[in-house]
Amino acid sequence: MPESMPHTSHQPQQAFKSQQSQQPVLQLEELTRVHGSGATEVHALRGVNLSVFPGELVAVMGPSGSGKSTLLTIAGGLDSPTSGRVVVEGTDITTVGRKELAALRRRSIGYVFQDYNLIPALTAAENIALPRELDGVSARKARVSAVAALEEMGLGQLADRFPDEMSGGQQQRVAIARALVGDRRLVLADEPTGALDSETGESVLALLRARCDAGAAGILVTHEPRFAAWADRVVFLRDGSVVDETLRSQADSLLSGQAAAQ
Amino acid sequence: MSIRHGLLALLEHGPRYGSQLRTEFESRTGATWPLNVGQVYTTLARLERDGMVVQDGEDGAGHALYAITDAGRGELKSWFQRPVDRASPPRDELAIKLAMAVGAPGVDIRAVIQAQRHATLQAMQDYTRLKARALAAVEVESEDGEQARDDIAWLLVLEQLIFQTEAEARWLDHSESRLTRLSATAARRAENAPAAASPAPAGHDVTAVADTARTAPMPRSTRR
Numbered sequence: 001m002p003e004s005m006p007h008t009s010h011q012p013q014q015a016f017k018s019q020q021s022q023q024p025v026l027q028l029e030e031l032t033r034v035h036g037s038g039a040t041e042v043h044a045l046r047g048v049n050l051s052v053f054p055g056e057l058v059a060v061m062g063p064s065g066s067g068k069s070t071l072l073t074i075a076g077g078l079d080s081p082t083s084g085r086v087v088v089e090g091t092d093i094t095t096v097g098r099k100e101l102a103a104l105r106r107r108s109i110g111y112v113f114q115d116y117n118l119i120p121a122l123t124a125a126e127n128i129a130l131p132r133e134l135d136g137v138s139a140r141k142a143r144v145s146a147v148a149a150l151e152e153m154g155l156g157q158l159a160d161r162f163p164d165e166m167s168g169g170q171q172q173r174v175a176i177a178r179a180l181v182g183d184r185r186l187v188l189a190d191e192p193t194g195a196l197d198s199e200t201g202e203s204v205l206a207l208l209r210a211r212c213d214a215g216a217a218g219i220l221v222t223h224e225p226r227f228a229a230w231a232d233r234v235v236f237l238r239d240g241s242v243v244d245e246t247l248r249s250q251a252d253s254l255l256s257g258q259a260a261a262q
Numbered sequence: 263m264s265i266r267h268g269l270l271a272l273l274e275h276g277p278r279y280g281s282q283l284r285t286e287f288e289s290r291t292g293a294t295w296p297l298n299v300g301q302v303y304t305t306l307a308r309l310e311r312d313g314m315v316v317q318d319g320e321d322g323a324g325h326a327l328y329a330i331t332d333a334g335r336g337e338l339k340s341w342f343q344r345p346v347d348r349a350s351p352p353r354d355e356l357a358i359k360l361a362m363a364v365g366a367p368g369v370d371i372r373a374v375i376q377a378q379r380h381a382t383l384q385a386m387q388d389y390t391r392l393k394a395r396a397l398a399a400v401e402v403e404s405e406d407g408e409q410a411r412d413d414i415a416w417l418l419v420l421e422q423l424i425f426q427t428e429a430e431a432r433w434l435d436h437s438e439s440r441l442t443r444l445s446a447t448a449a450r451r452a453e454n455a456p457a458a459a460s461p462a463p464a465g466h467d468v469t470a471v472a473d474t475a476r477t478a479p480m481p482r483s484t485r486r
Contacts, residue, residue, distance in 0.1 A: 061383075063439060206394065225431035226424060229386035230394075236376070244376055246384040 023090060024051040025186045025217035026075060031084035033070050033240075044070040045081070046240040052219060054185065057212040059220045059228035062237035068221045069190060071237070075219060076188045077105050088186060106131050110179025110187045112208075114194035116171040118163040118178075124150065125159040128178040137182075149177045153207060169200035176207055180216055187211065187218045193227050205230045265297065265305045270314060270330055270338040277318045279325035280306060292392075292416040294423070309334065356430065360437060372438060379434045386427045393420045 033045040045067045052058050060068050073079040074086060077093045086093050089108050093101055111117070118127045128146035133139055147159050155173055163171055172192055179187040189208060193201030201224075209230045212218045220231055228234050236244040265287075272278060272286050280302045287297055306328055309315040314334030318327045330338070356378060363371040396417040404410040 063435070206397075209394065223435075225383060225386055225435075226390075226428045228383060229390040229424070229428075231387065234383045234387065236379070244380050246380055246387060248387075 022053055024053050024087075025089060026050075026052040026219070027085070027087040028071070028075060029085040029087070031071070031074060031086065032082045033067075033074060033079070034082045043240050045074070047084070048237075048240070048242055050235065050242065052186070052217040054215050054217050055212060056233070057209060057218040057220060057231045059222060059231035059234045060237060061223060061225070061228050061234055063223075065239075066237040067240040068237055070240075072188050072190050072219060072221050076109050076111060077101050103135070106135050107182070108184055108186055110176075110181075110184045112172065112175045112179050112187060112189040112192045114191040116163070116168070116175050116195075118171055118175060120163050123160050123162055124155070124166070124174045124177075127163075127174060128181050131178070132182050135182075146177075146181060149181050150174070153177055153211075167200070168196050169204060172196065172200075172204045173207055176204070176211060180211055185216045187216055189218060189220045191222055192220070193222065193224065198226070201227060264341070265301060266309060267338060267341045269302070269305055269309065270334050270341070273315060273328060273330040274335065274338060277327040277329040279321060279327050282325070283328075289412045290415040291419050292396075294419055371441065375434050375438050379431060382427050382431045382434065386424060386431065389420055389424045389427065393417065393424060396420055 028048055028050040031045050031048040031050075032043070035042045035044055048067070048071060050058070050071075060071060062068050070079065074081050075088075077086070077088075080094060084094075088104060091104060093104060096104065118124070119130070122130065125143055125146040128149055129139070129142035132142040132145065137145075147156065150156050150159050153173065153176070155170070155177065158166060158170055158174060161170075163174075166174065175192075176187065176189075179189075187208070192208070193204055196204060205220075205227050208218060208220065212232075220228065222228050232248045234246045235242055268287055268290075269283055272283055272290075278286070281299050283306075284297050284299055284302045287302075306315060310317065310328070312333075314331055314337055315328045316331055318329035320326055360371070360374065363369050363374050396413060399413045400410075400417055404413065
């Protein structure tokens with residue numbers, strides 16, 4: 001895309017006043033990612049800054065090729081930036097060693113993918129317990145907290161089901177539970193509703209929203225405006241740059257008659 | 263907007279006075295389309311003139327009550343049966359604005375699109391937050407039947423607003439990618455054509471497309 005992209009009223013602002021005292025769960029600083037070199041060089045990200053605070057869901061929107069997925073994979077430590085910092089819970093994950101990164105990912109970062117990515121041979125509860133077991137928590141303890149996580153989300157009845165015994169929407173809800181089990185409070189969701197009908201997609205989003213309201217921090221990559229609308233902020237990416245973002249909903253002022261003006 | 267039929271529908275539940283109708287109309291639609299009492303009384307007067315409502319005494323507090331007549335019920339019934347007229351689409355300022363932005367000198371049409379996308383998404387965020395609350399209200403079983411009906415009605419109205427803004431956002435995305443594709447095509451054509459045949463070198467920017475769109479011959483079928 002051309003360089004003449006509009007930089008419309010881009011005002012990166014803190015979404016919540018009350019959060020300014022809190023540390024962000026995720027902080028991206030001047031993130032760049034260049035694929036290839038020389039003539040085939042592609043700038044997937046060009047100096048992106050983004051912070052996500054506890055309790056906040058941020059939607060990232062943009063046409064394909066705008067850098068949404070690159071942003072998410074770098075935020076989750078699955079790919080490294082060419083330059084810039086990725087700070088998760090206070091640790092710059094671009095500077096830590098392999099082993100430490102793997103541990104940090106297990107403990108702090110949850111993913112939700114379009115195709116659920118549950119392990120087919122494990123039940124819902126086992127899927128959720130696995131990352132904690134890998135982290136040294138006893139199998140019994142991990143299972144107890146997995147079932148508790150499911151129950152807290154109203155999914156207790158799914159605990160002993162295998163992925164192929166669940167609907168897509170149920171699998172995705174289990175994936176959200178897995179993403180936020182234990183101490184994890186950063187969830188990175190890449191088109192989580194992509195494979196779901198719109199009603200089910202809606203309920204998955206409502207769950208993600210509820211988890212963020214309960215204190216998690218989330219990034220949602222989506223091209224569906226209806227799902228992005230569940231977020232506190234919508235960030236627009238174009239050609240690897242943030243060109244614009246909306247702020248937290250002022251829904252209350254709508255009810256007090258601002259809507260009358262429209 | 264059919265205030266007439268809205269009022270008839272409310273009067274179907276029994277006689278009501280003017281400001282009561284206004285309150286009930288707004289609690290059904292969540293004050294999305296606020297009415298003033300003046301509008302209510304003007305509409306009631308017309309309905310009365312047309313024989314669809316009659317004045318029906320006063321309540322204890324001395325408010326003049328209105329009641330629906332058989333003619334009013336007939337009109338209401340036929341309103342519910344009849345689809346809303348889509349024959350002449352209402353003027354849409356955004357559509358007109360984008361249409362005017364094509365080829366407008368000094369206007370970056372993509373900036374126009376992004377500014378609107380921002381506003382549209384922001385509105386969707388607002389509606390979605392209200393919807394989440396409305397859903398919670400609907401899920402809590404209300405003892406009060408009237409309240410339950412209002413909650414459901416408000417939810418339906420909100421969802422309509424969400425669908426509408428979603429359609430707008432999708433159309434904006436579509437328009438932007440349409441313009442990008444057109445400008446790429448125009449640029450390719452300009453590269454292939456001999457210099458003399460293309461007086462205005464088409465760049466990669468959208469205004470160039472816009473110019474092309476304005477001056478290039480259109481397929482016959484789209485010409486009016």
